[in-house]
Amino acid sequence: MSGPLPIDHWMDVMEAATSEVAVATLGVGNVERFARLDEPSTVMSGAYLPLVGVEDQLQIALAALPDDCGRIARAMLGMAETDDLPIADVADAINELVNIIAGGVKSKVFDRLGALQLGLPIFIHGPPQPTGRLRTRVTPVRIGETPAVLMVVQHREQEA
Amino acid sequence: MRFLIVDDSKAMRSILMRALKTAGYDGSTFVEASNGNEALTQVRAAGVDVVLADWNMPEMNGLELLRALRAEQNPVALGFVTSEGSSDVRDLALSSGALFVITKPFTPDVLKSALAAVAS
Numbered sequence: 001m002s003g004p005l006p007i008d009h010w011m012d013v014m015e016a017a018t019s020e021v022a023v024a025t026l027g028v029g030n031v032e033r034f035a036r037l038d039e040p041s042t043v044m045s046g047a048y049l050p051l052v053g054v055e056d057q058l059q060i061a062l063a064a065l066p067d068d069c070g071r072i073a074r075a076m077l078g079m080a081e082t083d084d085l086p087i088a089d090v091a092d093a094i095n096e097l098v099n100i101i102a103g104g105v106k107s108k109v110f111d112r113l114g115a116l117q118l119g120l121p122i123f124i125h126g127p128p129q130p131t132g133r134l135r136t137r138v139t140p141v142r143i144g145e146t147p148a149v150l151m152v153v154q155h156r157e158q159e160a
Numbered sequence: 161m162r163f164l165i166v167d168d169s170k171a172m173r174s175i176l177m178r179a180l181k182t183a184g185y186d187g188s189t190f191v192e193a194s195n196g197n198e199a200l201t202q203v204r205a206a207g208v209d210v211v212l213a214d215w216n217m218p219e220m221n222g223l224e225l226l227r228a229l230r231a232e233q234n235p236v237a238l239g240f241v242t243s244e245g246s247s248d249v250r251d252l253a254l255s256s257g258a259l260f261v262i263t264k265p266f267t268p269d270v271l272k273s274a275l276a277a278v279a280s
Binding site: 017020021024025026027073076077078089092093095096097099100101102103104106107115118 | 169170171172174175178179182243244245246247263264265266267
């Protein structure tokens with residue numbers, strides 16, 4: 001153990017895990033990454049999952065516009081874009097996607113941080129509210145053809 | 161081969177089914193359950209060759225399912241597919257009679273390797 005990881009390191013790890021999951025597990029195509037931001041540029045819906053270790057506590061998230069969440073979910077379920085999909089099933093799919101990504105993140109930091117505990121993912125409409133103690137990092141991505149963002153939320157005092 | 165996929169996430173069940181087909185089990189039969197209780201009912205009613213179960217589920221989790229099956233002297237092959245890949249979870253699963261523990265994220269090749277013992 002060597003102290004909390006910087007938020008950009010967490011984002012590096014999350015980006016790598018997301019790319020692996022998209023190609024190898026889901027088969028939905030490559031993940032194209034764009035320049036990082038400090039917060040999402042628009043209001044999105046997405047799944048947030050807590051990761052808790054001895055020295056780090058953070059949330060990772062995948063968010064997108066509602067229609068794009070639906071596209072990602074349909075791709076995961078092997079459905080056509082025109083198929084009806086209840087919002088509960090969209091939330092289930094995006095939650096599961098973040099859960100799988102979290103599994104990849106967990107394995108990638110194991111040697112440095114030991115075993116992280118994964119919390120339950122929750123699907124939320126809207127952005128996290130920044131506070132003086134929260135730091136957010138956002139990477140806009142394109143998963144296959146669908147735009148989305150990856151997000152890491154970390155308490156400032158935990159950042160190295 | 162007849163697979164029972166047990167996960168409270170419909171999306172995860174779908175992902176597993178597609179991965180199994182990619183791994184070469186496209187001619188197999190797939191049955192689904194969203195928790196351990198439903199899985200027990202499926203196994204008792206129709207019988208399956210392999211159970212792929214999540215670790216954390218509502219009502220009856222994967223480990224409780226495995227223990228319930230073994231308490232009934234049911235030797236069906238059961239493997240876990242979970243994000244809970246710690247050594248503690250792995251040891252507990254294997255010592256309770258699980259065939260394997262696959263940690264998410266996984267690939268169809270990982271599934272194929274884990275299932276090789278059952279397939280042979």
